[in-house]
Amino acid sequence: MKSNFFFMPIPQYFGAGISMEIGAQLAQLHSKKALVMYDKGVEAAGIPSKIVQCIQAEGILVVQNGDVESDPSDITVKRIAEIARQEQVDAVVAIGGGSSIDAAKCVKLLLNNSGVLEDFYDLTRPQKPSGIPMIAIPTTSGTGSEASKGGVITDTSKGQKRTIIGPGTMPDMALVDPELTLSVPPKVTAACAFDVLAHAIDAITSNMTNPITQAISYEAIRLMKGSYRQAVEDGASLQARSDMHLASNLGGIVLSNAKCSVSHAFAHAMGALYHVPHGVCCAIFTPACLEYVADQRPEEIRKIAKLLDTPFREDESTASIAWRTGETIHKMYRSVGVPDIIEYIPDAAEAKRALIPVAKQDIMATFSPRALDDAGGCWIIDRTFELARQ
Ligand SMILES: NC(=O)c1ccc[n+]([C@@H]2O[C@H](COP(=O)([O-])OP(=O)(O)OC[C@H]3O[C@@H](n4cnc5c(N)ncnc54)[C@H](O)[C@@H]3O)[C@@H](O)[C@H]2O)c1
Ligand SMILES: [Fe+2]
Incomplete structure (x- = not known):
């Protein structure tokens, strides 16, 4: 009998204000000196200073590093x-x-394992999961990285993104606090929401999918659909922010299980080559990639269409329903100001030349239920440009 493997991630605490527990959590781990990592935008939002105070209040020394860059x-x-x-x-x-x-996950990996970062591009290399612990405090509702086993970094020698997956890149705990997302600017909120949608759709359609990951993913889509617009237009709404943060977290949980698929292979390629925010890349490629794998997942496509309020006839072909659903997703992201591919790459021929070889090599392509070949890549790019020119 085929079993439904499901990996339960790490301890997580979810709720408004929960990030203020960080000092107590580190004290329980007997920490005496913690590295706290963030980036300039998070620093400008004033988030690290409050968290550092909570840590120092427990008598724990803090080494701060705010040098992380996007991607x-x-x-x-x-x-x-x-x-x-x-x-x-x-x-x-x-x-x-x-x-x-993701940067912190890879730092944890290097602290607990011998070898250089490049050694871990080989995903068969054993990774020690424990040693120096890592606590993730997400401030965007998008990647769900706090709940997933894997970090995405840019390999500067090759100009491509690398996903290092394994027990060594798993956080040891996550404090998932929607209050920290209240300051996320509308543009970032909108883009990240489509990362959430891409994770859920990929986890429903990937060749690693199963009923458990699907149940969680459908709920992530329901939450995202119900809250993304309000989170963008009324960023102070804690209810919308909480729903988006939960959807994001659920997306991370399913990622460790069902992985991603073709939309992320293209998103990684575009992010690495054109430095476009990850959520924007996900929005751009989700419609065509959903259509690309539709024939392999007829029942799932119907459920996704219903959750996204896409009307269809019961006797309609899967391809036609997927086409309509792609149109819906395109309208959704355009309606909250997420740009189309032509804003970054005006020419489809250039997009094909640049993106397809990199997307084909991305590990996420291996989880697609339909192989990504050159012809398939061209079809995805053509459809993405067709939507953009509407
Ligand atoms: N590990 C995974 O499972 C996984 C999944 C998907 C994507 N990724 C990777 O994650 C990265 C993208 O992450 P992201 O989309 O969260 O973007 P990000 O971390 O780069 O943040 C986007 C911008 O938002 C700002 N910001 C973040 N929180 C803020 C807040 N609360 N208030 C104000 N500004 C804030 C940041 O400073 C930054 O400028 C990419 O490298 C992508 O490849 C990882
Ligand atoms: Fe993603």
């Missing part, structure tokens, strides 16, 4: 890991979106 590079990860070694920290705290959390 963090291998160079940044190695530099911060070296600082952490020299400072002999005994815990790592990440405050931020996927960039800060």
Whole structure:
């Protein structure tokens, strides 16, 4: 009998204000000196200072590093890991979106394992899961990185994104506090929402999907659909922010299980080559990639269409329903100001030349229920440009 494997992630606490527990949590781990990592935007929002105060209130020393950049590079990860070694920290705290959390996951990996970062591009290399613990405090509702086993970094030697997956990149705890997302600007809120949608759709359609990941993913889509617009237009709404943060967290939980699929293969390629925010790339590629795999997932496509309020006839073909659903998703992201591909790459031929070879090599392409070949890549790009020109 085929079993439905489901990996339960780490202890998580969810709720408004929960990030203020960080000092007590580190004290329970007997931490004496913690590295706290974040980026400039999170710093400007005034979030790290409050969290650092909570840690210091427990008598724990803090080494602060606010140097993480968007789409963090291998160079940044190695530099911060070296600082952490020299400072002999005994815990790592990440405050931020996927960039800060992923960089911290890779710093944790380097602190607990011998070898250089590049060694772990080989996903068969064993990773020690424990040693110096890492606590993730997400401040965007998008990647769900606090709940997933894997970090995405930019390999500067190849100009491509690398996903390092394994037990060594798993946070040891997550404090998921929707209050921290109140300051996320509308543009970032909108883009990140479509990362959530892409994770859920990919986890429903990937070749690693199962009934448990699907149940969670459908709920993530329901929450995202019901709250993304309000989170963008009324960022002070704690209800909308909470629903989006929960949807994001659920997306992270399913990622560790069902992985992602073609939309993320293209999103990684576009992010690495054109430095477009990850959520924007996800929005751009979700419609065509959903259509690309539709024939493999007829029942699931119907459920997704219903959750996204896409009307269809019961006797309609899966391809036609997927086409309508792609149109819905395109309208959804355009309605909250997420740009189309032509804002970044005006020419479809260039997009094909640049993106397809990189997307085909991305690990997420291997989880697609329909192989990504050159012809398939061209079809996805053509459909994405067709939507953009409407
Ligand atoms: N590990 C995973 O499972 C996973 C999944 C998807 C994407 N990713 C990766 O995550 C990265 C993208 O993460 P992201 O979309 O969260 O973006 P991000 O972390 O780069 O943050 C986007 C911007 O928002 C700002 N910001 C974050 N929180 C804020 C707040 N509360 N108030 C004000 N500004 C705030 C940041 O400073 C930054 O400028 C990419 O590298 C992507 O490849 C990882
Ligand atoms: Fe993503």
